[in-house]
Amino acid sequence: MDYQVVVLAAGQGRRMGAGENKVLLKLAGCPVIVHTLRTFDTDPSCQGITLVTREDEQDQFRLLVAHYHITKVRTFAPGGSERQESVYFGLKALKGAPDSIVLIHDGARPFLTHERIKAAAEAAAEYGASLLAVPIKDTVKQAEDFQVERTLERESLWAAQTPQAFRLSLIREAHRKCADINFTGTDDVSLVERLGYSVRIVPGSYRNIKLTTPEDMMIAQVFMERGEE
Ligand SMILES: Nc1ccn([C@@H]2O[C@H](COP(=O)(O)OP(=O)(O)OP(=O)(O)O)[C@@H](O)[C@H]2O)c(=O)n1
Numbered sequence: 001m002d003y004q005v006v007v008l009a010a011g012q013g014r015r016m017g018a019g020e021n022k023v024l025l026k027l028a029g030c031p032v033i034v035h036t037l038r039t040f041d042t043d044p045s046c047q048g049i050t051l052v053t054r055e056d057e058q059d060q061f062r063l064l065v066a067h068y069h070i071t072k073v074r075t076f077a078p079g080g081s082e083r084q085e086s087v088y089f090g091l092k093a094l095k096g097a098p099d100s101i102v103l104i105h106d107g108a109r110p111f112l113t114h115e116r117i118k119a120a121a122e123a124a125a126e127y128g129a130s131l132l133a134v135p136i137k138d139t140v141k142q143a144e145d146f147q148v149e150r151t152l153e154r155e156s157l158w159a160a161q162t163p164q165a166f167r168l169s170l171i172r173e174a175h176r177k178c179a180d181i182n183f184t185g186t187d188d189v190s191l192v193e194r195l196g197y198s199v200r201i202v203p204g205s206y207r208n209i210k211l212t213t214p215e216d217m218m219i220a221q222v223f224m225e226r227g228e229e
């Protein structure tokens with residue numbers, strides 16, 4: 001299933017606390033974002049990458065793309081103040097037929113595989129919207145002011161990952177309408193859900209972690225050293 005992808009790299013990496021954009025941190029010898037881009041660059045089904053970066057960092061990313069011979073970055077788009085706005089700008093910059101498939105992926109998730117990409121893209125073609133997700137392993141408490149209110153039914157809980165995949169016309173409509181009603185979600189499928197469309201879960205992988213805090217970098221180092229499992 002052919003697709004295009006919007007890769008997000010316009011964050012600040014505040015929770016990583018490294019003093020720079022976490023996707024530029026080195027992992028096994030090259031920046032995190034290069035690992036992420038390579039996965040798409042080497043996938044024959046990927047028809048083009050739109051890379052979303054902060055405007056003041058765009059030259060740095062252009063140099064990286066050239067230096068590491070990433071060939072499929074067709075467009076650079078400016079980042080927004082929030083992730084959702086960055087996605088919106090990325091979708092605006094991307095050119096594609098309304099019924100083509102677009103994936104949205106966090107630059108900070110460098111352990112994605114071609115197999116999972118294919119599964120997400122195929123599900124989006126069939127159902128309109130899909131996401132990778134893994135079953136929650138912890139018991140999850142809902143609490144207010146440190147007071148437990150209830151324990152959620154774990155059997156029905158999934159942790160959302162990226163990529164999230166869509167028919168282009170659907171995700172554009174969702175972003176436009178949610179901007180109009182000031183709805184902010186922490187991922188992209190939540191905007192489609194908000195409009196009442198259904199979303200298909202595709203099993204992800206516990207290795208497809210998002211590098212968020214310093215501990216994640218340590219785990220990522222181990223994954224890199226051990227290779228595919
Ligand atoms: N305004 C933003 C915010 C986030 N992202 C991207 O969205 C992905 C997931 O976001 P997150 O993990 O929250 O990254 P940061 O915003 O960089 O981290 P933090 O919230 O700790 O500052 C990252 O690849 C990040 O670069 C983005 O493109 N634009």
Ligand SMILES: C[C@](O)(CO)[C@H](O)COP(=O)(O)O
Pocket residue numbers: 083106159160161162186187188210
């Ligand atoms: C989209 C996402 O990766 C799904 O897990 C996540 O919601 C984005 O990260 P954030 O840290 O909540 O911005």
